[in-house]
Amino acid sequence: MTAVSGTQRLPQSVAVDAGFTAWAALIVLTLVCIVLQDSLPWVVTFPTAWQVPIAAAINVMSDGVVPVIQPLFRSISALLDVPMRGMQACLSWLPWPATMAIVVVLSLKSGGYRLALFSVIALGYMIIAGYWPQSMNTLGLVLLAVPIAVGLGFALGLLGYRFPRFRPGLLAFLDLMQTVPAFAYLIPLLLLFGFGPVVGLIASAIYATPPMVRNTMLGLDRVPSDITEAGLMSGCTRRQQFWHVEVPTALPQILVGFNQSTMAALSMVIVAAIIGGFEDIGWEVLSSMRKAEFGQSILSGLVIALLAILIDRLTLGFAKERPNGPTPIMAWMSWRRLAAIVVIALVAAAAQRFFLPDAWALPSTTLREQIGIVNVALTSVVRDYAGFFNGARNVVLYSLLLPLRLGIVGAATPALWGFAVTPPMIAVYVALWLAIAGLAMKAYGWQLAVATCMAGLLLFQGFAGFPWPALVLGIGLLAFRLAGIGLACFAMLGFGFILVSGLSAPLSQSMYLTLLAVILCLILGGSLGVWAAHSERVSKILRPICDGLQTVPQFVFLIPALMFFKVGEFTALIAIMLYAIVPPIRYVEHGLRNVRADVVEAVRQMGATPSQVLMHAKFPLALPVIMLGINQTIMAALSMLAIAALVGTRDLGQQVYIALGKADAGLGIVAGLSIAFLAILADRLTQAGARQAGSIESHWKS
Incomplete structure (x- = not known):
C-alpha cells in the first residue's frame, strides 16, 4: 500500500517541478527581453516587416465577390423592406389605448397584476415623453426580427440535436457569432444589403439567433428517456413523437431561448441605427x-x-412556470379570453379610426419638447461639479490606467507624475516584489509566487511595453497548464494572427482595459455579492438593480458615463464596468448562499471566526460558481469593448468602428475575429479553471 501511494505522489511532484521550471524560465526570458529592449526593440514592438496584409487580402477578395452576389442580397433586402414597413405602419395606425390594452392583457396572463401595472407605467411614459411613434417603430423591427431568429435558431438547434456529428462545428460557429462584436456584423451586411433600416433588421436577426440554437438543443437533450419511451410505446411515428412528445417537454427551455433572442434583438436597436437609422x-x-x-x-x-x-x-413569464402556480387573474385569463380581448381591441381601434379619427390623439406637448430645460440643468450640474468629476477621472487615469498601459517606467515621468524613475527606485521596486513573492510562496505555494512576479513585471513595463514573445509564451503556458496542448496551440496561433495582422497596439489597449475593468468589477461586485449573501435586505435591494442592469441594452450605459466624464478611456472603463458588474454580484451571492450548511457548521464548531469561515470554508466550496462568474464578467467586458469605442478608446473595438465608417471589410473582419479570439480564449481558460476548482472542492469535501 505504501508503494502504491508513493508511485501516486511521484508524478505530482514531477509535474510541480516541471511547472515551476517552465514558469521560472519564462520569468528569466521576460527579464532578458526587458534588459535588451533598447538594443533589440523588436522584442517590444512587433516588427512591421513581419506583418502580413491580411486585411488588404480580404478586401481584394471582397471587391471581387461582392459585386457578383450583391444583386441577390439587394433583392432579399427589398423583399424584407415590405413586411417591415407594413409592421411599422400597422403599429403606428393602431391607437395607443388599443396597444396598451393588448399589452396589459398579455401582462396579466404572463405575470399578473404587478406586470400589468408596470406595463401601464412604461407605455404611459412613452406617451408622456413623446416617443410613442419611435417606440412603435422599434417594436416593429423587433417583432419582425425575432420570428426570423427564432425560426432559424430552432432549425439549427434541431440540426444539432438530430445529427450529433454536426454539433462541434455548430457550437464553434455559435461561439464565433456570440463573441464577434456587433459592429463587425454590420460591415459585410452593409456591403451586401446596402444602407438602410433593413440592414438593422437582418443584423438583429443574426445576432439574436445563437441563444435560440443553444436553448433548443439544451431543451431537446434534457427530454427524459422515459417520456421518449412512453411516446414510442404509444405507437407514435417519429414525427408525432417529436412534435407531440419531445417539443412540448422541451418547450420551457425553448421559451427561455425565445426570451434571450428577443432581448438580443432589442439590444441591437441602437447599433443598427448607425447604418440605417430612421x-x-x-x-x-x-x-x-x-x-x-x-x-x-x-x-x-x-x-x-x-x-x-x-x-x-x-417573455420570461411565459417561459418559466411560477413556483406557487398561476395567480387567480392569470388562471382566469385563459388563452381564449385573451384572444377575445385582443380581437375586441382591434375592432374598437378600427371603429375609432373610421368614425372618430381625431379621438385618442397623442399629447401635443410632451416632455421631449420641454427637454431644453433639462439639458440646461444637466449642463449646469456637469459644469458646476466639473472639478470633482475631472479629479476622479484624473486619479484613476494617473494611478491605474496609465501605469497599467504604459507601466511604471512609462508613467513615472516629470510630465505625468512629477519625477522620473531612477536605478535606486528600480532596485527598491524589485526588492519589494521579491519580498511579496517570497511571502506568497511561503503561504500558498510557488504558483502564487510566480503570478506575483509576472504581475510585478507587467506593472513595471505595462501592456504597451511588455515583450510580446513573453506575453504569447506566457498565455500559451497558462493554457497548457489549465487545459492541455490543444488550447495552448489555439492561444499562440490566435495571438500570432493578431500580431502579424498589425494590431499589436490595439491588442495591448484591449487587454489592459478589459483586465482593469474585470479586476475592479470582481472587487466591487464580489464585495457586494458577499454582503448580499449575508444580508437579506441588501439582497432585496440589489436584485432589481441587477435585473435592470442586465436588461438595459449596452449602448445606454454610455449615456451617464459620457455625460459626467466626457470622451476618453476612463469613460469607456465606467461603461464597461456598469455592464460587467452584475455577474460577480450574482454568482458570488449564489455560490456563498448554496454552500453546504453542514460543512460550514462543522468549521464553526472548530472555533473558526466568521472571517475564517468565509475565507477557509465558504470561498473554497463556492469557487466553481465564482469561476463561472469570472467567466461571465470577462465575456461581458469584451462584448462591451466595441460599444465603448464610441467614446474614444484606441483598442480593437475602435478598429472595428473605424472599419465600419470606411466600409473596410478586411479591417473589420480581422479586428472582429481578434476580439472573438480573446473572448473564446478567456472562456476556455476560465472554464478549465472552474473544472480544476470543482476538483479542488470535491477533494476539500472528502
Whole structure:
C-alpha cells in the first residue's frame, strides 16, 4: 500500500517541478527581453516587416465577390423592406389605448397584476415623453426580427440535436457569432444589403439567433428517456413523437431561448441605427448623444430600458412556470379570453379610426419638447461639479490606467507624475516584489509566487511595453497548464494572427482595459455579492438593480458615463464596468448562499471566526460558481469593448468602428475575429479553471 501511494505522489511532484521550471524560465526570458529592449526593440514592438496584409487580402477578395452576389442580397433586402414597413405602419395606425390594452392583457396572463401595472407605467411614459411613434417603430423591427431568429435558431438547434456529428462545428460557429462584436456584423451586411433600416433588421436577426440554437438543443437533450419511451410505446411515428412528445417537454427551455433572442434583438436597436437609422428609439439615442443633448439622451435611453424590461418580463413569464402556480387573474385569463380581448381591441381601434379619427390623439406637448430645460440643468450640474468629476477621472487615469498601459517606467515621468524613475527606485521596486513573492510562496505555494512576479513585471513595463514573445509564451503556458496542448496551440496561433495582422497596439489597449475593468468589477461586485449573501435586505435591494442592469441594452450605459466624464478611456472603463458588474454580484451571492450548511457548521464548531469561515470554508466550496462568474464578467467586458469605442478608446473595438465608417471589410473582419479570439480564449481558460476548482472542492469535501 505504501508503494502504491508513493508511485501516486511521484508524478505530482514531477509535474510541480516541471511547472515551476517552465514558469521560472519564462520569468528569466521576460527579464532578458526587458534588459535588451533598447538594443533589440523588436522584442517590444512587433516588427512591421513581419506583418502580413491580411486585411488588404480580404478586401481584394471582397471587391471581387461582392459585386457578383450583391444583386441577390439587394433583392432579399427589398423583399424584407415590405413586411417591415407594413409592421411599422400597422403599429403606428393602431391607437395607443388599443396597444396598451393588448399589452396589459398579455401582462396579466404572463405575470399578473404587478406586470400589468408596470406595463401601464412604461407605455404611459412613452406617451408622456413623446416617443410613442419611435417606440412603435422599434417594436416593429423587433417583432419582425425575432420570428426570423427564432425560426432559424430552432432549425439549427434541431440540426444539432438530430445529427450529433454536426454539433462541434455548430457550437464553434455559435461561439464565433456570440463573441464577434456587433459592429463587425454590420460591415459585410452593409456591403451586401446596402444602407438602410433593413440592414438593422437582418443584423438583429443574426445576432439574436445563437441563444435560440443553444436553448433548443439544451431543451431537446434534457427530454427524459422515459417520456421518449412512453411516446414510442404509444405507437407514435417519429414525427408525432417529436412534435407531440419531445417539443412540448422541451418547450420551457425553448421559451427561455425565445426570451434571450428577443432581448438580443432589442439590444441591437441602437447599433443598427448607425447604418440605417430612421424614426426609432435607437436613432433618437444615437443622435442626441452625438449632439451632447444629455437630457434627451436620458429620456430616450429610459424608453429603451423600460421597453427592454417590459419585453423581458413578458417573455420570461411565459417561459418559466411560477413556483406557487398561476395567480387567480392569470388562471382566469385563459388563452381564449385573451384572444377575445385582443380581437375586441382591434375592432374598437378600427371603429375609432373610421368614425372618430381625431379621438385618442397623442399629447401635443410632451416632455421631449420641454427637454431644453433639462439639458440646461444637466449642463449646469456637469459644469458646476466639473472639478470633482475631472479629479476622479484624473486619479484613476494617473494611478491605474496609465501605469497599467504604459507601466511604471512609462508613467513615472516629470510630465505625468512629477519625477522620473531612477536605478535606486528600480532596485527598491524589485526588492519589494521579491519580498511579496517570497511571502506568497511561503503561504500558498510557488504558483502564487510566480503570478506575483509576472504581475510585478507587467506593472513595471505595462501592456504597451511588455515583450510580446513573453506575453504569447506566457498565455500559451497558462493554457497548457489549465487545459492541455490543444488550447495552448489555439492561444499562440490566435495571438500570432493578431500580431502579424498589425494590431499589436490595439491588442495591448484591449487587454489592459478589459483586465482593469474585470479586476475592479470582481472587487466591487464580489464585495457586494458577499454582503448580499449575508444580508437579506441588501439582497432585496440589489436584485432589481441587477435585473435592470442586465436588461438595459449596452449602448445606454454610455449615456451617464459620457455625460459626467466626457470622451476618453476612463469613460469607456465606467461603461464597461456598469455592464460587467452584475455577474460577480450574482454568482458570488449564489455560490456563498448554496454552500453546504453542514460543512460550514462543522468549521464553526472548530472555533473558526466568521472571517475564517468565509475565507477557509465558504470561498473554497463556492469557487466553481465564482469561476463561472469570472467567466461571465470577462465575456461581458469584451462584448462591451466595441460599444465603448464610441467614446474614444484606441483598442480593437475602435478598429472595428473605424472599419465600419470606411466600409473596410478586411479591417473589420480581422479586428472582429481578434476580439472573438480573446473572448473564446478567456472562456476556455476560465472554464478549465472552474473544472480544476470543482476538483479542488470535491477533494476539500472528502
